Amino acid sequence: MAEATHARRAKGRPDDGRSGDRLFDRELDHLPPEARWREWMNRVEATIFAASEPVSRETLARIVGKSCSIDLLIDDIREELRGRPYDLVAVAGGFRHLTRPAYADAIRSAFGTAVGGNERAADLTQSEVLVLMCIAYFQPITRGELSSFFGKEISRDLIGHLRGAGLIASGPRSPTPGAPYTYVTTKEFLLEFGFDTLRDLPDVEALEDAGLLSKEKLLAGDILPAVETEMRADDEFS
Structure with a gap:
Protein backbone atom coordinates (compact mmCIF):
# COMPACT_ATOMS: atom_id res chain seq x y z
CA MET A 1 0.00 0.00 0.00
CA ALA A 2 2.82 2.39 0.91
CA GLU A 3 4.58 1.55 -2.37
CA ALA A 4 1.42 2.32 -4.36
CA THR A 5 1.04 5.67 -2.59
CA HIS A 6 4.68 6.50 -3.29
CA ALA A 7 4.22 5.64 -6.96
CA ARG A 8 1.19 7.93 -7.24
CA ARG A 9 3.12 10.78 -5.64
CA ALA A 10 6.13 10.18 -7.89
CA LYS A 11 3.97 10.24 -11.00
CA GLY A 12 3.90 13.78 -12.37
CA ARG A 13 6.59 15.01 -9.99
CA PRO A 14 8.68 17.61 -11.85
CA ASP A 15 12.32 16.81 -12.55
CA ASP A 16 13.50 19.82 -10.58
CA GLY A 17 11.42 18.90 -7.52
CA ARG A 18 9.47 22.17 -7.36
CA SER A 19 5.98 21.34 -6.18
CA GLY A 20 4.45 24.37 -7.88
CA ASP A 21 5.28 22.99 -11.32
CA ARG A 22 2.97 19.99 -10.70
CA GLY A 117 10.70 56.97 -21.05
CA ASN A 118 14.05 58.65 -20.43
CA GLU A 119 13.14 60.75 -17.38
CA ARG A 120 16.62 60.60 -15.88
CA ALA A 121 18.37 60.97 -19.24
CA ALA A 122 16.31 64.08 -19.97
CA ASP A 123 17.74 65.73 -16.82
CA LEU A 124 21.34 65.37 -17.98
CA THR A 125 23.35 68.32 -19.21
CA GLN A 126 25.13 68.23 -22.56
CA SER A 127 28.47 67.66 -20.81
CA GLU A 128 27.04 64.79 -18.75
CA VAL A 129 25.62 63.15 -21.88
CA LEU A 130 29.02 63.34 -23.57
CA VAL A 131 30.82 61.90 -20.53
CA LEU A 132 28.22 59.12 -20.29
CA MET A 133 28.71 58.37 -23.99
CA CYS A 134 32.46 58.18 -23.48
CA ILE A 135 32.03 55.78 -20.53
CA ALA A 136 29.67 53.62 -22.58
CA TYR A 137 32.13 53.26 -25.45
CA PHE A 138 35.41 52.99 -23.55
CA GLN A 139 34.44 51.28 -20.26
CA PRO A 140 35.95 50.47 -17.89
CA ILE A 141 37.48 53.95 -17.75
CA THR A 142 38.86 56.12 -14.95
CA ARG A 143 37.97 59.73 -14.18
CA GLY A 144 41.53 60.69 -15.07
CA GLU A 145 41.20 59.07 -18.49
CA LEU A 146 37.89 60.87 -19.02
CA SER A 147 39.60 64.15 -18.15
CA SER A 148 42.33 63.40 -20.69
CA PHE A 149 39.74 62.68 -23.38
CA PHE A 150 37.93 65.97 -22.85
CA GLY A 151 40.97 68.14 -22.16
CA LYS A 152 39.50 69.37 -18.89
CA GLU A 153 38.93 67.88 -15.45
CA ILE A 154 35.78 65.81 -15.13
CA SER A 155 34.51 66.71 -11.68
CA ARG A 156 33.51 64.29 -8.97
CA ASP A 157 30.15 66.07 -8.88
CA LEU A 158 29.49 65.19 -12.53
CA ILE A 159 30.41 61.56 -11.90
CA GLY A 160 28.30 61.62 -8.75
CA HIS A 161 25.27 62.87 -10.69
CA LEU A 162 25.58 60.04 -13.21
CA ARG A 163 25.97 57.55 -10.35
CA GLY A 164 23.02 59.04 -8.50
CA ALA A 165 20.91 58.63 -11.63
CA GLY A 166 21.88 54.94 -11.65
CA LEU A 167 23.42 55.23 -15.13
CA ILE A 168 26.98 54.31 -14.12
CA ALA A 169 28.65 52.31 -11.36
CA SER A 170 32.16 51.56 -10.13
CA GLY A 171 34.03 49.04 -12.24
CA PRO A 172 37.24 47.13 -11.50
CA ARG A 173 40.28 48.95 -10.17
CA SER A 174 42.56 50.21 -12.91
CA PRO A 175 45.99 48.49 -13.19
CA THR A 176 47.60 51.94 -13.46
CA PRO A 177 49.56 53.45 -10.53
CA GLY A 178 47.32 54.17 -7.57
CA ALA A 179 44.73 51.65 -8.80
CA PRO A 180 41.99 54.26 -9.30
CA TYR A 181 38.38 53.21 -9.67
CA THR A 182 36.98 52.77 -13.14
CA TYR A 183 33.41 53.45 -14.22
CA VAL A 184 31.01 51.33 -16.26
CA THR A 185 27.45 51.72 -17.44
CA THR A 186 24.61 49.87 -15.71
CA LYS A 187 21.45 47.99 -16.60
CA GLU A 188 19.60 51.23 -15.89
CA PHE A 189 21.63 52.87 -18.66
CA LEU A 190 20.36 50.23 -21.09
CA LEU A 191 16.80 50.78 -19.89
CA GLU A 192 16.97 54.56 -20.16
CA PHE A 193 18.34 54.55 -23.69
CA GLY A 194 16.43 51.53 -24.96
CA PHE A 195 19.40 49.23 -25.63
CA ASP A 196 19.18 45.48 -25.25
CA THR A 197 22.94 45.10 -24.76
CA LEU A 198 26.00 47.32 -25.20
CA ARG A 199 26.41 45.73 -28.62
CA ASP A 200 23.44 47.87 -29.67
CA LEU A 201 25.47 51.06 -29.25
CA PRO A 202 25.97 52.72 -32.66
CA ASP A 203 29.33 51.94 -34.23
CA VAL A 204 31.89 54.69 -33.74
CA GLU A 205 32.48 54.59 -37.49
CA ALA A 206 28.76 55.11 -38.15
CA LEU A 207 28.70 58.09 -35.78
CA GLU A 208 31.71 59.56 -37.55
CA ASP A 209 30.05 59.09 -40.94
CA ALA A 210 26.96 60.87 -39.61
CA GLY A 211 29.10 63.73 -38.31
CA LEU A 212 28.03 63.08 -34.71
CA LEU A 213 31.38 61.98 -33.33
CA SER A 214 35.01 62.44 -34.24
CA LYS A 215 37.37 60.01 -32.61
CA GLU A 216 40.31 62.34 -33.27
CA LYS A 217 38.53 65.31 -31.69
CA LEU A 218 37.46 63.19 -28.74
CA LEU A 219 40.99 62.02 -28.06
CA ALA A 220 42.29 65.57 -28.53
CA GLY A 221 39.74 67.01 -26.12
CA ASP A 222 38.00 69.13 -28.77
CA ILE A 223 34.50 67.66 -28.48
CA LEU A 224 33.11 69.87 -25.70
CA PRO A 225 34.18 73.21 -27.25
CA ALA A 226 32.80 72.08 -30.61
CA VAL A 227 29.46 71.17 -29.06
CA GLU A 228 29.28 74.46 -27.18
CA THR A 229 29.94 76.32 -30.46
CA GLU A 230 27.17 74.37 -32.18
CA MET A 231 24.76 75.11 -29.32
CA ARG A 232 25.52 78.87 -29.54
CA ALA A 233 24.95 78.75 -33.29
CA ASP A 234 21.61 77.02 -32.78
CA ASP A 235 20.57 79.74 -30.32
CA GLU A 236 21.41 82.48 -32.85
CA PHE A 237 19.19 80.95 -35.52
CA SER A 238 16.30 79.92 -33.24
Missing part, protein backbone atom coordinates in the same frame (compact mmCIF):
# COMPACT_ATOMS: atom_id res chain seq x y z
CA LEU A 23 0.00 22.34 -10.94
CA PHE A 24 1.22 24.26 -13.99
CA ASP A 25 1.04 22.71 -17.45
CA ARG A 26 3.79 24.20 -19.59
CA GLU A 27 3.50 21.86 -22.54
CA LEU A 28 -0.30 22.03 -23.12
CA ASP A 29 -0.17 18.78 -25.10
CA HIS A 30 -3.95 18.40 -24.81
CA LEU A 31 -4.49 21.46 -27.03
CA PRO A 32 -4.29 21.54 -30.83
CA PRO A 33 -1.15 23.31 -32.14
CA GLU A 34 -2.83 26.66 -32.96
CA ALA A 35 -4.59 26.89 -29.60
CA ARG A 36 -1.39 25.89 -27.81
CA TRP A 37 0.60 28.65 -29.56
CA ARG A 38 -2.09 31.20 -28.77
CA GLU A 39 -2.05 30.28 -25.09
CA TRP A 40 1.73 30.55 -25.00
CA MET A 41 1.49 34.00 -26.61
CA ASN A 42 -1.05 35.09 -24.01
CA ARG A 43 1.09 33.79 -21.14
CA VAL A 44 4.20 35.57 -22.39
CA GLU A 45 2.42 38.87 -23.03
CA ALA A 46 0.66 38.77 -19.65
CA THR A 47 3.92 38.04 -17.83
CA ILE A 48 5.77 40.89 -19.53
CA PHE A 49 2.84 43.24 -18.96
CA ALA A 50 2.77 42.43 -15.23
CA ALA A 51 6.52 42.80 -14.71
CA SER A 52 8.10 46.02 -13.44
CA GLU A 53 11.37 45.33 -15.25
CA PRO A 54 12.45 43.53 -18.45
CA VAL A 55 11.66 39.81 -18.43
CA SER A 56 14.45 37.50 -19.55
CA ARG A 57 14.15 34.61 -21.98
CA GLU A 58 14.99 32.27 -19.13
CA THR A 59 11.98 33.48 -17.16
CA LEU A 60 9.65 33.22 -20.15
CA ALA A 61 10.89 29.69 -20.83
CA ARG A 62 9.32 28.60 -17.52
CA ILE A 63 5.79 29.24 -18.79
CA VAL A 64 5.93 27.72 -22.29
CA GLY A 65 6.75 24.31 -23.72
CA LYS A 66 10.32 23.14 -24.08
CA SER A 67 10.05 23.14 -27.88
CA CYS A 68 8.66 26.69 -28.03
CA SER A 69 10.80 29.39 -29.66
CA ILE A 70 10.62 32.52 -27.52
CA ASP A 71 11.83 34.69 -30.39
CA LEU A 72 9.14 33.44 -32.80
CA LEU A 73 6.53 33.91 -30.09
CA ILE A 74 7.69 37.50 -29.49
CA ASP A 75 7.62 38.14 -33.25
CA ASP A 76 3.98 37.04 -33.44
CA ILE A 77 3.01 39.18 -30.44
CA ARG A 78 4.72 42.22 -31.96
CA GLU A 79 2.95 41.63 -35.24
CA GLU A 80 -0.39 41.74 -33.44
CA LEU A 81 0.64 44.99 -31.72
CA ARG A 82 1.17 46.81 -35.02
CA GLY A 83 -0.97 49.92 -34.98
CA ARG A 84 -1.17 49.93 -31.18
CA PRO A 85 0.39 52.83 -29.19
CA TYR A 86 2.79 50.45 -27.43
CA ASP A 87 5.18 47.70 -28.47
CA LEU A 88 7.12 44.77 -27.03
CA VAL A 89 10.82 45.58 -27.17
CA ALA A 90 14.09 43.87 -26.29
CA VAL A 91 15.85 46.01 -23.70
CA ALA A 92 18.45 45.44 -20.95
CA GLY A 93 18.65 41.71 -21.64
CA GLY A 94 14.90 41.06 -21.53
CA PHE A 95 11.54 42.09 -22.96
CA ARG A 96 9.33 44.96 -21.90
CA HIS A 97 6.18 46.79 -22.97
CA LEU A 98 7.03 50.37 -23.99
CA THR A 99 4.90 53.12 -25.46
CA ARG A 100 5.83 54.24 -28.96
CA PRO A 101 7.85 57.48 -29.28
CA ALA A 102 5.06 59.12 -31.32
CA TYR A 103 2.94 59.30 -28.13
CA ALA A 104 5.62 60.79 -25.86
CA ASP A 105 4.17 64.31 -26.12
CA ALA A 106 0.67 63.12 -25.22
CA ILE A 107 1.95 61.17 -22.21
CA ARG A 108 4.10 64.09 -21.11
CA SER A 109 1.11 66.43 -21.34
CA ALA A 110 -0.97 64.05 -19.24
CA PHE A 111 1.55 63.27 -16.52
CA GLY A 112 4.21 65.95 -16.82
CA THR A 113 6.81 63.38 -17.93
CA ALA A 114 7.18 60.67 -20.53
CA VAL A 115 6.17 57.74 -18.32
CA GLY A 116 8.31 54.73 -19.14
Whole structure:
Protein backbone atom coordinates (compact mmCIF):
# COMPACT_ATOMS: atom_id res chain seq x y z
CA MET A 1 0.00 0.00 0.00
CA ALA A 2 2.82 2.39 0.91
CA GLU A 3 4.58 1.55 -2.37
CA ALA A 4 1.42 2.32 -4.36
CA THR A 5 1.04 5.67 -2.59
CA HIS A 6 4.68 6.50 -3.29
CA ALA A 7 4.22 5.64 -6.96
CA ARG A 8 1.19 7.93 -7.24
CA ARG A 9 3.12 10.78 -5.64
CA ALA A 10 6.13 10.18 -7.89
CA LYS A 11 3.97 10.24 -11.00
CA GLY A 12 3.90 13.78 -12.37
CA ARG A 13 6.59 15.01 -9.99
CA PRO A 14 8.68 17.61 -11.85
CA ASP A 15 12.32 16.81 -12.55
CA ASP A 16 13.50 19.82 -10.58
CA GLY A 17 11.42 18.90 -7.52
CA ARG A 18 9.47 22.17 -7.36
CA SER A 19 5.98 21.34 -6.18
CA GLY A 20 4.45 24.37 -7.88
CA ASP A 21 5.28 22.99 -11.32
CA ARG A 22 2.97 19.99 -10.70
CA LEU A 23 0.00 22.34 -10.94
CA PHE A 24 1.22 24.26 -13.99
CA ASP A 25 1.04 22.71 -17.45
CA ARG A 26 3.79 24.20 -19.59
CA GLU A 27 3.50 21.86 -22.54
CA LEU A 28 -0.30 22.03 -23.12
CA ASP A 29 -0.17 18.78 -25.10
CA HIS A 30 -3.95 18.40 -24.81
CA LEU A 31 -4.49 21.46 -27.03
CA PRO A 32 -4.29 21.54 -30.83
CA PRO A 33 -1.15 23.31 -32.14
CA GLU A 34 -2.83 26.66 -32.96
CA ALA A 35 -4.59 26.89 -29.60
CA ARG A 36 -1.39 25.89 -27.81
CA TRP A 37 0.60 28.65 -29.56
CA ARG A 38 -2.09 31.20 -28.77
CA GLU A 39 -2.05 30.28 -25.09
CA TRP A 40 1.73 30.55 -25.00
CA MET A 41 1.49 34.00 -26.61
CA ASN A 42 -1.05 35.09 -24.01
CA ARG A 43 1.09 33.79 -21.14
CA VAL A 44 4.20 35.57 -22.39
CA GLU A 45 2.42 38.87 -23.03
CA ALA A 46 0.66 38.77 -19.65
CA THR A 47 3.92 38.04 -17.83
CA ILE A 48 5.77 40.89 -19.53
CA PHE A 49 2.84 43.24 -18.96
CA ALA A 50 2.77 42.43 -15.23
CA ALA A 51 6.52 42.80 -14.71
CA SER A 52 8.10 46.02 -13.44
CA GLU A 53 11.37 45.33 -15.25
CA PRO A 54 12.45 43.53 -18.45
CA VAL A 55 11.66 39.81 -18.43
CA SER A 56 14.45 37.50 -19.55
CA ARG A 57 14.15 34.61 -21.98
CA GLU A 58 14.99 32.27 -19.13
CA THR A 59 11.98 33.48 -17.16
CA LEU A 60 9.65 33.22 -20.15
CA ALA A 61 10.89 29.69 -20.83
CA ARG A 62 9.32 28.60 -17.52
CA ILE A 63 5.79 29.24 -18.79
CA VAL A 64 5.93 27.72 -22.29
CA GLY A 65 6.75 24.31 -23.72
CA LYS A 66 10.32 23.14 -24.08
CA SER A 67 10.05 23.14 -27.88
CA CYS A 68 8.66 26.69 -28.03
CA SER A 69 10.80 29.39 -29.66
CA ILE A 70 10.62 32.52 -27.52
CA ASP A 71 11.83 34.69 -30.39
CA LEU A 72 9.14 33.44 -32.80
CA LEU A 73 6.53 33.91 -30.09
CA ILE A 74 7.69 37.50 -29.49
CA ASP A 75 7.62 38.14 -33.25
CA ASP A 76 3.98 37.04 -33.44
CA ILE A 77 3.01 39.18 -30.44
CA ARG A 78 4.72 42.22 -31.96
CA GLU A 79 2.95 41.63 -35.24
CA GLU A 80 -0.39 41.74 -33.44
CA LEU A 81 0.64 44.99 -31.72
CA ARG A 82 1.17 46.81 -35.02
CA GLY A 83 -0.97 49.92 -34.98
CA ARG A 84 -1.17 49.93 -31.18
CA PRO A 85 0.39 52.83 -29.19
CA TYR A 86 2.79 50.45 -27.43
CA ASP A 87 5.18 47.70 -28.47
CA LEU A 88 7.12 44.77 -27.03
CA VAL A 89 10.82 45.58 -27.17
CA ALA A 90 14.09 43.87 -26.29
CA VAL A 91 15.85 46.01 -23.70
CA ALA A 92 18.45 45.44 -20.95
CA GLY A 93 18.65 41.71 -21.64
CA GLY A 94 14.90 41.06 -21.53
CA PHE A 95 11.54 42.09 -22.96
CA ARG A 96 9.33 44.96 -21.90
CA HIS A 97 6.18 46.79 -22.97
CA LEU A 98 7.03 50.37 -23.99
CA THR A 99 4.90 53.12 -25.46
CA ARG A 100 5.83 54.24 -28.96
CA PRO A 101 7.85 57.48 -29.28
CA ALA A 102 5.06 59.12 -31.32
CA TYR A 103 2.94 59.30 -28.13
CA ALA A 104 5.62 60.79 -25.86
CA ASP A 105 4.17 64.31 -26.12
CA ALA A 106 0.67 63.12 -25.22
CA ILE A 107 1.95 61.17 -22.21
CA ARG A 108 4.10 64.09 -21.11
CA SER A 109 1.11 66.43 -21.34
CA ALA A 110 -0.97 64.05 -19.24
CA PHE A 111 1.55 63.27 -16.52
CA GLY A 112 4.21 65.95 -16.82
CA THR A 113 6.81 63.38 -17.93
CA ALA A 114 7.18 60.67 -20.53
CA VAL A 115 6.17 57.74 -18.32
CA GLY A 116 8.31 54.73 -19.14
CA GLY A 117 10.70 56.97 -21.05
CA ASN A 118 14.05 58.65 -20.43
CA GLU A 119 13.14 60.75 -17.38
CA ARG A 120 16.62 60.60 -15.88
CA ALA A 121 18.37 60.97 -19.24
CA ALA A 122 16.31 64.08 -19.97
CA ASP A 123 17.74 65.73 -16.82
CA LEU A 124 21.34 65.37 -17.98
CA THR A 125 23.35 68.32 -19.21
CA GLN A 126 25.13 68.23 -22.56
CA SER A 127 28.47 67.66 -20.81
CA GLU A 128 27.04 64.79 -18.75
CA VAL A 129 25.62 63.15 -21.88
CA LEU A 130 29.02 63.34 -23.57
CA VAL A 131 30.82 61.90 -20.53
CA LEU A 132 28.22 59.12 -20.29
CA MET A 133 28.71 58.37 -23.99
CA CYS A 134 32.46 58.18 -23.48
CA ILE A 135 32.03 55.78 -20.53
CA ALA A 136 29.67 53.62 -22.58
CA TYR A 137 32.13 53.26 -25.45
CA PHE A 138 35.41 52.99 -23.55
CA GLN A 139 34.44 51.28 -20.26
CA PRO A 140 35.95 50.47 -17.89
CA ILE A 141 37.48 53.95 -17.75
CA THR A 142 38.86 56.12 -14.95
CA ARG A 143 37.97 59.73 -14.18
CA GLY A 144 41.53 60.69 -15.07
CA GLU A 145 41.20 59.07 -18.49
CA LEU A 146 37.89 60.87 -19.02
CA SER A 147 39.60 64.15 -18.15
CA SER A 148 42.33 63.40 -20.69
CA PHE A 149 39.74 62.68 -23.38
CA PHE A 150 37.93 65.97 -22.85
CA GLY A 151 40.97 68.14 -22.16
CA LYS A 152 39.50 69.37 -18.89
CA GLU A 153 38.93 67.88 -15.45
CA ILE A 154 35.78 65.81 -15.13
CA SER A 155 34.51 66.71 -11.68
CA ARG A 156 33.51 64.29 -8.97
CA ASP A 157 30.15 66.07 -8.88
CA LEU A 158 29.49 65.19 -12.53
CA ILE A 159 30.41 61.56 -11.90
CA GLY A 160 28.30 61.62 -8.75
CA HIS A 161 25.27 62.87 -10.69
CA LEU A 162 25.58 60.04 -13.21
CA ARG A 163 25.97 57.55 -10.35
CA GLY A 164 23.02 59.04 -8.50
CA ALA A 165 20.91 58.63 -11.63
CA GLY A 166 21.88 54.94 -11.65
CA LEU A 167 23.42 55.23 -15.13
CA ILE A 168 26.98 54.31 -14.12
CA ALA A 169 28.65 52.31 -11.36
CA SER A 170 32.16 51.56 -10.13
CA GLY A 171 34.03 49.04 -12.24
CA PRO A 172 37.24 47.13 -11.50
CA ARG A 173 40.28 48.95 -10.17
CA SER A 174 42.56 50.21 -12.91
CA PRO A 175 45.99 48.49 -13.19
CA THR A 176 47.60 51.94 -13.46
CA PRO A 177 49.56 53.45 -10.53
CA GLY A 178 47.32 54.17 -7.57
CA ALA A 179 44.73 51.65 -8.80
CA PRO A 180 41.99 54.26 -9.30
CA TYR A 181 38.38 53.21 -9.67
CA THR A 182 36.98 52.77 -13.14
CA TYR A 183 33.41 53.45 -14.22
CA VAL A 184 31.01 51.33 -16.26
CA THR A 185 27.45 51.72 -17.44
CA THR A 186 24.61 49.87 -15.71
CA LYS A 187 21.45 47.99 -16.60
CA GLU A 188 19.60 51.23 -15.89
CA PHE A 189 21.63 52.87 -18.66
CA LEU A 190 20.36 50.23 -21.09
CA LEU A 191 16.80 50.78 -19.89
CA GLU A 192 16.97 54.56 -20.16
CA PHE A 193 18.34 54.55 -23.69
CA GLY A 194 16.43 51.53 -24.96
CA PHE A 195 19.40 49.23 -25.63
CA ASP A 196 19.18 45.48 -25.25
CA THR A 197 22.94 45.10 -24.76
CA LEU A 198 26.00 47.32 -25.20
CA ARG A 199 26.41 45.73 -28.62
CA ASP A 200 23.44 47.87 -29.67
CA LEU A 201 25.47 51.06 -29.25
CA PRO A 202 25.97 52.72 -32.66
CA ASP A 203 29.33 51.94 -34.23
CA VAL A 204 31.89 54.69 -33.74
CA GLU A 205 32.48 54.59 -37.49
CA ALA A 206 28.76 55.11 -38.15
CA LEU A 207 28.70 58.09 -35.78
CA GLU A 208 31.71 59.56 -37.55
CA ASP A 209 30.05 59.09 -40.94
CA ALA A 210 26.96 60.87 -39.61
CA GLY A 211 29.10 63.73 -38.31
CA LEU A 212 28.03 63.08 -34.71
CA LEU A 213 31.38 61.98 -33.33
CA SER A 214 35.01 62.44 -34.24
CA LYS A 215 37.37 60.01 -32.61
CA GLU A 216 40.31 62.34 -33.27
CA LYS A 217 38.53 65.31 -31.69
CA LEU A 218 37.46 63.19 -28.74
CA LEU A 219 40.99 62.02 -28.06
CA ALA A 220 42.29 65.57 -28.53
CA GLY A 221 39.74 67.01 -26.12
CA ASP A 222 38.00 69.13 -28.77
CA ILE A 223 34.50 67.66 -28.48
CA LEU A 224 33.11 69.87 -25.70
CA PRO A 225 34.18 73.21 -27.25
CA ALA A 226 32.80 72.08 -30.61
CA VAL A 227 29.46 71.17 -29.06
CA GLU A 228 29.28 74.46 -27.18
CA THR A 229 29.94 76.32 -30.46
CA GLU A 230 27.17 74.37 -32.18
CA MET A 231 24.76 75.11 -29.32
CA ARG A 232 25.52 78.87 -29.54
CA ALA A 233 24.95 78.75 -33.29
CA ASP A 234 21.61 77.02 -32.78
CA ASP A 235 20.57 79.74 -30.32
CA GLU A 236 21.41 82.48 -32.85
CA PHE A 237 19.19 80.95 -35.52
CA SER A 238 16.30 79.92 -33.24
